[in-house]
Amino acid sequence: MNRFWHVRSARTLTLAISFAILLAASMILALSCILRLVDGRWPGIAEQGIDALLGLRFNDNLAVIAMAVLAVLGLVLMLSALVPGRRQSILLTSDEPSARSEQAISCRGISTLVGHEVERTDSVTRARVKTSPALVHVRVQTPAHSVQRVQDNAQARVQAVIDGLPLQRAPKVKVSVQRRGGN
Amino acid sequence: MFTTHVVRQRIILVILGLVLLAGGGWGLASVWWGLPAGNDFGQAEIGNSLPIDQQYLVPLGLAIGIAGMVLSLAVLITAIPRRPAAHKFRYESRTEGVSEIETSVIAKAAETAAQTQPEIVDANVQIGGSATEPVLYARFTLRADAPANRGIELVNDRVIPDLEMVLGAPFASKHVSFSFQKPEKQDSQKAVLI
Numbered sequence: 001m002n003r004f005w006h007v008r009s010a011r012t013l014t015l016a017i018s019f020a021i022l023l024a025a026s027m028i029l030a031l032s033c034i035l036r037l038v039d040g041r042w043p044g045i046a047e048q049g050i051d052a053l054l055g056l057r058f059n060d061n062l063a064v065i066a067m068a069v070l071a072v073l074g075l076v077l078m079l080s081a082l083v084p085g086r087r088q089s090i091l092l093t094s095d096e097p098s099a100r101s102e103q104a105i106s107c108r109g110i111s112t113l114v115g116h117e118v119e120r121t122d123s124v125t126r127a128r129v130k131t132s133p134a135l136v137h138v139r140v141q142t143p144a145h146s147v148q149r150v151q152d153n154a155q156a157r158v159q160a161v162i163d164g165l166p167l168q169r170a171p172k173v174k175v176s177v178q179r180r181g182g183n
Numbered sequence: 184m185f186t187t188h189v190v191r192q193r194i195i196l197v198i199l200g201l202v203l204l205a206g207g208g209w210g211l212a213s214v215w216w217g218l219p220a221g222n223d224f225g226q227a228e229i230g231n232s233l234p235i236d237q238q239y240l241v242p243l244g245l246a247i248g249i250a251g252m253v254l255s256l257a258v259l260i261t262a263i264p265r266r267p268a269a270h271k272f273r274y275e276s277r278t279e280g281v282s283e284i285e286t287s288v289i290a291k292a293a294e295t296a297a298q299t300q301p302e303i304v305d306a307n308v309q310i311g312g313s314a315t316e317p318v319l320y321a322r323f324t325l326r327a328d329a330p331a332n333r334g335i336e337l338v339n340d341r342v343i344p345d346l347e348m349v350l351g352a353p354f355a356s357k358h359v360s361f362s363f364q365k366p367e368k369q370d371s372q373k374a375v376l377i
Contacts, residue, residue, distance in 0.1 A: 109361060
């Protein structure tokens, strides 16, 4: 079954930037050739470029830098294509590939749910949640002196929320408390 | 509800990366280590290895430029994220003849029906496939202050079966995602103990 929601991140931006540059270069090349055909001579910028190339040796600094930049760029593109992106959802227990049924819950949705629950906890003024398929990290702000108690309460609440969701693989929970405000 | 072809994007990037890496790497290897063996590549002028004065330079450049433009445009167009397309399902019956249904109309009705449920804040439904093998793409946003399980069960036990009943066929595949939205007003009963 081809998944629609539970997929690794795409590389749309990298691809778009790379091929926009290639498109611009191709347009400049084609336009220069058309102007050469029409006028019988190269346009100013193209002529300067050809003159610069004619006097350049392969071991000149400029040529070496250009080749190094090309190689590094190629390496970066290959790495960006080969490094697997992170999934932004977690599969539910009702997900059944054999029945062609994909069911997932978004990590952003879990962050919203956990944030709402933690902000309802006594002495919590603000909660920021970041969720990945492996970890739910909650940063809590409290004016209370008894930071440990707030942390324990928040940890218990978050764990209860995660345990209550029908997730195939529940992420770990990490709660960090910052004391801000109060006396 | 947009999707892109992740595998195709990565394959194209690998090919482009390999071409650039091979070009740059071969040039550097030639300059630094004298590869291929025996050639004093580093001392050679770049202009000598390019067909600057050849008659075919302009047509060749034009062809490469146009090919590059076509290729780049094709890749850029295919990289644009797309929604799964809506279809027109055609039903044939001995008694009632032929009828057609726009799946976008059914999807819209399903969204409206789902949003009347207290657990569901928002629904985004798209139906693809064919009349005999429909495919469901849906995202449901549930209320964060309602039990999550109840919303998920509601979608699986009521909303999707109702859709299948309207379509007259079970979904050949279902792609459902859930999210949550906070209520506008927070609970004012909590205590802030300092």
